[in-house]
Amino acid sequence: MLNRSSDNKQSTLTAGLPFSQACENNKQPILEVLEQELQDFTHVLEVGSGTGQHSIYFAPRLAHLIWQTSDVFAYHATINAWHAAYPAANLYAPLTFDLSCDSVPMNKAVAAPYDAVFTANTLHIMSWSLVSKLFELVGDMLPLNGKFIIYGPFNENGCYSSESNRQFDHSLRQRDSNSGIRHLEDVIALANTHKLKLSDKYAMPANNQLLVFEKY
Numbered sequence: 001m002l003n004r005s006s007d008n009k010q011s012t013l014t015a016g017l018p019f020s021q022a023c024e025n026n027k028q029p030i031l032e033v034l035e036q037e038l039q040d041f042t043h044v045l046e047v048g049s050g051t052g053q054h055s056i057y058f059a060p061r062l063a064h065l066i067w068q069t070s071d072v073f074a075y076h077a078t079i080n081a082w083h084a085a086y087p088a089a090n091l092y093a094p095l096t097f098d099l100s101c102d103s104v105p106m107n108k109a110v111a112a113p114y115d116a117v118f119t120a121n122t123l124h125i126m127s128w129s130l131v132s133k134l135f136e137l138v139g140d141m142l143p144l145n146g147k148f149i150i151y152g153p154f155n156e157n158g159c160y161s162s163e164s165n166r167q168f169d170h171s172l173r174q175r176d177s178n179s180g181i182r183h184l185e186d187v188i189a190l191a192n193t194h195k196l197k198l199s200d201k202y203a204m205p206a207n208n209q210l211l212v213f214e215k216y
């Protein structure tokens with residue numbers, strides 16, 4: 001499953017765990033932005049932690065803050081297994097966060113004092129109505145100047161950013177017609193309706209972007 005011969009320790013420890021090559025490829029470029037953007041932040045909620053690979057990489061390198069993972073329950077065993085292999089004092093076990101629940105998807109998390117929310121590669125997986133629900137929750141939850149940081153592929157000016165993203169979008173929509181790469185302009189307009197303004201936009205490798213919204 002692992003093919004990174006340069007990291008034998010990690011290969012040994014993670015053998016048998018669900019593994020995302022994309023996470024391995026993008027974790028360092030994302031970390032470099034988070035180090036800047038989250039310098040003065042203390043409690044981060046990660047939405048859609050997936051395998052948990054991002055969290056085990058980011059938490060020990062952002063040791064000044066608490067990194068709270070979350071996802072739908074089906075992902076918890078995997079996230080917990082990665083956390084067991086790479087524990088960190090500031091890395092917290094996943095909360096159940098499922099936007100498709102009719103009720104508030106994460107009672108405990110909503111009550112906690114998060115000053116930032118991070119999510120990677122989720123907006124094109126969820127339906128637009130769930131993306132809207134996510135922005136509503138995050139807009140309600142964050143304090144003034146809190147940050148919502150989003151990584152993933154986006155279309156801009158009505159265009160795909162690459163041929164590979166066009167193909168990716170096509171495959172997403174074939175699998176689930178409610179999913180698909182979102183238009184940056186739609187995301188910004190949605191954010192504005194929840195008191196979140198775009199404060200930074202980073203071009204990332206492999207035709208992805210990292211968007212930073214600030215609560216106003």
Ligand SMILES: C[S@@+](CC[C@H](N)C(=O)[O-])C[C@H]1O[C@@H](n2cnc3c(N)ncnc32)[C@H](O)[C@@H]1O
Pocket residue numbers: 020023047048049050051054071072075097098099100119120121122125126130
């Ligand atoms: C493509 S994975 C990305 C995982 C990880 N963040 C990454 O970058 O590798 C999409 C994630 O969105 C989560 N997700 C999908 N629908 C969701 C929902 N309704 N509520 C919360 N999370 C959801 C999935 O469980 C999954 O972890």
